[in-house]
Amino acid sequence: MDTGYLILETGDVFEGTMVGKNVSSTGEVVFNTSMTGYQEIMTDPSYTGQIITFCYPLIGNYGINHFDNESIGLHLSGAVISDLCTTPSHYLAIKSFAEHLANEGIPCLAGVDTRAIVKKIRKNGTMKGVISKTPSKHVPIGQDNLLVKKVSTHSVQQYEGSGPHIVLVDYGYKKSMLEALLKVGCKVSVVPYSTTFEEMQSLKPEGVMFSNGPGDPMMVSSMFQEVKKITENFPSLGICLGHQIIALAYGAKTSKLLFGHRGGNHPVKEIESGKVWMTPQNHGYVVTEDSINHEIFGVTYRNINDQSIEGLKHKKLPIVTVQFHPESHPGPSDTEHIFKEFLATVGKAGDLKYATTK
Ligand SMILES: NC(=O)CC[C@H](N)C(=O)O
Numbered sequence: 183m184d185t186g187y188l189i190l191e192t193g194d195v196f197e198g199t200m201v202g203k204n205v206s207s208t209g210e211v212v213f214n215t216s217m218t219g220y221q222e223i224m225t226d227p228s229y230t231g232q233i234i235t236f237c238y239p240l241i242g243n244y245g246i247n248h249f250d251n252e253s254i255g256l257h258l259s260g261a262v263i264s265d266l267c268t269t270p271s272h273y274l275a276i277k278s279f280a281e282h283l284a285n286e287g288i289p290c291l292a293g294v295d296t297r298a299i300v301k302k303i304r305k306n307g308t309m310k311g312v313i314s315k316t317p318s319k320h321v322p323i324g325q326d327n328l329l330v331k332k333v334s335t336h337s338v339q340q341y342e343g344s345g346p347h348i349v350l351v352d353y354g355y356k357k358s359m360l361e362a363l364l365k366v367g368c369k370v371s372v373v374p375y376s377t378t379f380e381e382m383q384s385l386k387p388e389g390v391m392f393s394n395g396p397g398d399p400m401m402v403s404s405m406f407q408e409v410k411k412i413t414e415n416f417p418s419l420g421i422c423l424g425h426q427i428i429a430l431a432y433g434a435k436t437s438k439l440l441f442g443h444r445g446g447n448h449p450v451k452e453i454e455s456g457k458v459w460m461t462p463q464n465h466g467y468v469v470t471e472d473s474i475n476h477e478i479f480g481v482t483y484r485n486i487n488d489q490s491i492e493g494l495k496h497k498k499l500p501i502v503t504v505q506f507h508p509e510s511h512p513g514p515s516d517t518e519h520i521f522k523e524f525l526a527t528v529g530k531a532g533d534l535k536y537a538t539t540k
Pocket residue numbers: 228393394395396397398399421422423424464465466467468
């Protein structure tokens with residue numbers, strides 16, 4: 183196996199062994215602290231354009247199976263790990279971690295002191311990096327672009343059900359989000375990120391869910407007006423990127439965290455009840471504290487570690503948003519009630535006075 187390197191924007195170089203596809207790759211270097219769930223993480227479209235450093239030291243021990251993909255294909259730009267297990271042991275395993283990456287054309291640097299990378303990122307912030315076969319490669323800074331467009335569906339996809347009709351706006355949705363709706367009998371239409379209010383109206387949804395997705399939410403600013411109109415007229419739930427986009431559509435601002443929240447045990451406090459929930463998270467941006475108009479939105483959840491905003495609720499309309507991942511996969515499903523609460527608002531829509539009628 184060839185020697186390879188991770189070169190960070192700071193100039194730091196980490197040596198390891200190239201596994202997966204033996205190619206160079208550039209991305210934003212982030213870290214994930216989950217102890218399990220590498221398959222779900224690798225297939226989460228929100229990681230598009232990112233090199234994921236897995237903090238848990240052993241990766242690949244239970245292989246890759248047919249069931250845990252969160253989307254079709256892999257979206258990450260590369261992986262950096264400590265110990266690679268090449269002989270997976272699990273009754274559902276169909277291939278190894280390294281085979282999966284190789285088949286999908288993604289490089290991985292193994293045998294690295296991932297703790298040292300995490301320390302660098304925690305100190306200097308998320309930064310660009312390159313996985314390369316030579317230690318001297320230049321790290322291209324590159325422009326952020328509309329990553330959502332790369333991963334969103336191009337056409338409407340329908341899933342039958344006998345329950346309420348929910349439209350899922352696809353910014354790069356995780357399969358578990360769709361499954362959370364199908365499990366309780368919803369009929370679901372998955373629609374492109376660029377769906378307008380008029381197109382939404384023609385689908386006659388009873389509720390709208392705005393999904394997770396990659397990149398800076400400001401990149402989707404061309405859709406903010408439409409998102410505002412949609413949420414003013416249909417009960418809405420925004421998750422992660424969906425949460426950020428809804429907040430922006432109502433005039434709030436977002437900013438980038440120093441090193442993001444990515445892992446399976448981020449504690450959030452529900453403000454109303456005082457309860458603390460354990461949540462899976464994967465985000466680099468947050469809704470900025472003083473940008474919230476408190477006459478319009480109330481803060482419903484806060485991160486225990488840094489007090490950042492983890493949830494919003496519109497004061498008059500049935501609009502709820504969360505920064506964490508109630509759909510789980512990987513990580514705890516303790517906040518599954520978010521879907522139930524959303525579905526409870528669906529169907530009562532006719533009784534509500536919407537902002538557009540004011
Ligand atoms: N999982 C997500 O939806 C991520 C949202 C956004 N791309 C962020 O990093 O903050």
